[in-house]
C-alpha cells in the first residue's frame with residue numbers, strides 16, 4: 001500500500017494518517033479502508049483519537065500527515081503538477097457536502113423547525129426547488145418516525161427525537177458516506193434504542209457508515225468490520241465476532257474486559273431493580 | 283413549638299378539600315402606597331398649577347412646523363438610518379474580527395479603537411469641517427492618476443466627479459455618516475459577543491452539510507446571535523435617538539431639540555420648551571421599545587419562552603400532541 005495510489009475502489013481509504021495538536025500527537029499512523037455499503041464501527045477508550053479521526057475525514061481538522069481519500073478524491077489537498085496544494089474553501093465545502101455527519105450533541109439548528117433543519121442544506125447549498133425538497137424532507141422525517149413532528153422546534157423534542165432529526169438532516173444531502181460520533185452517548189438509556197433502530201435500517205439499506213460507538217451489541221449485530229483504536233493507533237480490526245469475541249491483542253482484551261465489567265455492574269443493578277419490582281409487584 | 287392546638291393528621295374518613303387560607307398580610311405595602319400617592323399628588327399639583335410649565339405654550343411649541351420637521355428628519359430619520367448603517371457595519375466588523383485573516387482582524391480592531399475613542403459631538407464637529415480637506419471636491423477614479431498620467435506623458439484625468447465634499451459631509455447626510463461610523467464601533471463589540479455566544483457545534487454542523495463559512499454565518503450563526511444582540515441594540519438605538527441632539531455640532535439645525543430651543547430663546551419660555559422636548563423623546567423611545575419587543579420575539583423563535591407564543595404553529599402542535 002503506497003501513498004501514491006490516488007485512485008482506489010474503497011469509498012474511504014486512509015493511509016498513515018497522523019494528527020498532532022501542537023506537540024501532542026493524537027493519531028500516529030492510522031490505516032483504514034472502508035468499501036461502499038460497509039458499516040465500520042470504531043471502538044476504543046476515551047482519548048484514543050476516534051473523534052479526531054472522524055473530524056479529519058470531514059475536514060473539521062486538517063491532516064498533519066498521511067492521506068485520506070473519499071470516493072477516490074484526496075481530502076483537503078490536491079496534486080497539481082506533482083505538487084500538493086491545499087484545496088480552496090469552495091472545494092472543501094463540496095467534498096463535505098458528500099459526507100453526512102451526526103454528532104454526539106445533535107447540533108440541530110435551534111431557530112429552525114425539524115423540517116426546516118432537514119431542508120436547509122438541500123435548499124441553500126444544492127439550490128434545489130423548495131417544494132420538491134419539502135416532499136423529500138417529509139419522507140425522511142417519516143422514515144425516522146417523526147413525520148408528525150415536522151413543525152416542532154428542537155427544544156420541543158426529546159434527545160432521541162432530536163438525534164433522529166439530525167440523521168434525517170444528514171441524509172437530506174444524499175451523502176455517499178455517513179459519519180456517526182457516539183450518536184447515542186448523550187441520550188437517556190430508554191432513548192438509545194430508537195436511534196440505533198434508525199441506524200440499523202440505514203445499514204440494511206446499504207448506507208456506508210463509520211460509527212464511533214460504545215454500543216457493543218450494535219457493533220456486533222450491524223458492523224461488517226470493527227476497528228479497535230488505542231492511543232492513536234489501530235490495535236486490531238476484523239469481523240465483529242473475531243474482534244469482540246476472540247480478540248488477539250492484549251489491549252483489546254483489557255478494554256473489552258472493562259466494558260464487560262461495566263455492563264455486568266449495570267446488569268447487577270438492573271437485576272436488583274427487577275427483584276425489587278418483583279417483590280413490590282407480588 | 284405550640285402545645286395543644288396543633289394536632290397530628292386526624293384519622294378520619296374526611297379527605298382534605300379546597301384551601302381557604304388567609305394570605306400573608308403586607309402592611310408596609312399600604313404605607314408605601316400612601317407615601318407614593320402623596321408624592322404623586324404633590325407632583326401633579328406642581329405640573330398643573332406651577333406657572334413655569336405653561337402647558338398651552340408647550341403644546342403650541344410642539345406643533346410648530348419646524349419642530350415637527352426637525353423631529354421627523356433630524357431625530358427619527360437620522361436615528362433609523364444611522365442605526366441601519368451602524369448595525370450593518372458593526373456586524374461586518376465583528377465577523378472580520380473573528381475571521382482567521384489577520385489583515386481583516388487588524389483593520390477591524392483599528393476601526394473600533396479609533397471610533398470608540400472619539401466623543402460623538404467631537405466627531406460630528408469634525409464631519410462638518412471635513413470639507414476643508416477636500417476643497418476641490420471628491421472624485422472617483424484611479425488613485426494617484428496624475429502620477430501615472432505624468433509618467434506616460436498623457437494629459438487629462440482618469441476620474442468621474444468631482445462631487446462637492448460639503449454636500450456629502452455636511453447636513454443630515456454628514457450626521458448619518460458620523461453617527462453610523464461611531465455606532466458601528468460599539469455594535470462591533472455587541473455583535474462579537476453575540477456571535478461568540480453561539481455554540482461552536484452550530485458552525486461545524488452547518489459546514490459539515492457543505493455550507494461555506496459565510497453562508498453558515500448568515501443562515502445559522504447570526505440568526506442565533508441576534509437573540510443576544512437585540513437587547514443591547516435596543517439600548518443603543520435609544521441612546522442614538524438622544525444623540526441626534528448633537529447634530530448641531532455639524533452644524534445641522536433640522537433637529538428637534540435645536541428647533542425647540544430656538545423657540546425658547548425667542549420667547550424666553552425656557553422651561554415649557556424643555557418639557558416639550560422631554561415629551562417628544564418619551565414618545566419616540568416608547569415606540570422604539572415596542573419595536574424591540576417585537577424583534578426579541580422574532581429572534582427568540584425556537585428558544586423556550588417565545589415558543590409558547592400563541593400564534594406559533596409548533597406550539598399549537600405541541601399542545602395538540604400533549605392533549606392526545
Ligand SMILES: Nc1ncnc2c1ncn2[C@@H]1O[C@H](COP(=O)(O)OP(=O)(O)OP(=O)(O)O)[C@@H](O)[C@H]1O
Pocket residue numbers: 021024026044045046047048049050051052053
Ligand atoms: N482541538 C484540540 N486541541 C488539542 N487537543 C485535542 C483537540 N481535540 C482533541 N484533542 C486531544 O486529542 C486526543 C484524542 O481526542 P478524541 O476526542 O479524538 O478522543 P476520542 O477517542 O474521541 O475520545 P472519547 O471517547 O472521549 O470521545 C485527546 O487527548 C484530546 O485531548
Ligand SMILES: [Mg+2]
Pocket residue numbers: 050051052181182
Ligand atoms: Mg470522541
